[in-house]
Amino acid sequence: MIDQFERLPGIGPRTAQRLALHLLRQPEEQVRVFADALLAARSQVGQCRSCFHLSAEAECEICRDQERGNGQICVVADSRDLLAMERTREYKGRYHVLGGVISPMDGIGPESLQIQPLVERVDRENASEVILALTPSVEGDTTSLYLARLLKPFTTVTRIAYGLPVGSELEYADQVTLARAFEGRRRME
């Protein structure tokens, strides 16, 4: 059991031991509930057929929510990024989970990602705006540019802002971020 816990990300030998000993002290029934929850989640959770977010149903909750059908599709690399966007409570549209970003070094080309389904979906749903919310890195930027070129014939393509994080000090910003913030400056209305 210790061995299995240790295989989880961010769990070292000592934590693994603590967790295992804790479970050994629980009633057997409690441990069974835990084990069943793992199996049930693993067998039931698949991908939403529309946006590829994790979902126990054929379509995820967000895709089924009629109020979120405002024509916006926010493109993220994975479900964790989707959950981060949801926490902001700013975004009211739907998502599309790519399953990663284009990274030739790791052998991940456009065909390994959910890009073709995105193009078809944008066309079919007549999306009003595709918002690219990818990590600001070489791979993220490459993917954004690739998607923008692909989707521009169908819809408006925007990208989330790169710049100074809120609460940061300009003085301590790295040069590339500050250069991006300058380049991405906006007119104040």
Next chain:
Amino acid sequence: MIDQFERLPGIGPRTAQRLALHLLRQPEEQVRVFADALLAARSQVGQCRSCFHLSAEAECEICRDQERGNGQICVVADSRDLLAMERTREYKGRYHVLGGVISPMDGIGPESLQIQPLVERVDRENASEVILALTPSVEGDTTSLYLARLLKPFTTVTRIAYGLPVGSELEYADQVTLARAFEGRRRME
């Protein structure tokens, strides 16, 4: 001497002691050169009469450089932020150093800052663009909004982008930054 070193920011008792002992081991002439450099800098460095950046001359190097007179004025809180912008090598215009940001809690109102000289300068130099490069905080935002209202009759006012810093992970971005990045999204051309 140890006492005096300890008064410097970021220097604790042990570092102060190490610095002092180091100087005691130097030839007296060396220590005199150091002391003179402190006095000379303190007595000669003042503020540029035009942009209020630190300068040993009446006008700083940037204000004297004709090639930087492109009509852009980048507004920063202090000289450290100016130096951070310079390190990006992206910006080719001139600056205006406010001397802080509006902060009613600390008793800093617009009249404590170099705002009136900025307005006069924008008008006199017929500036084409004022770029607000203030820290993304409540005080920085307040100051930006105040300046934008004041300067809009004279020129185009822009603000550097707030958003995800380059190299960061979307998943770990704080909610406020991500919300700002979403709100500040740009159309991809």
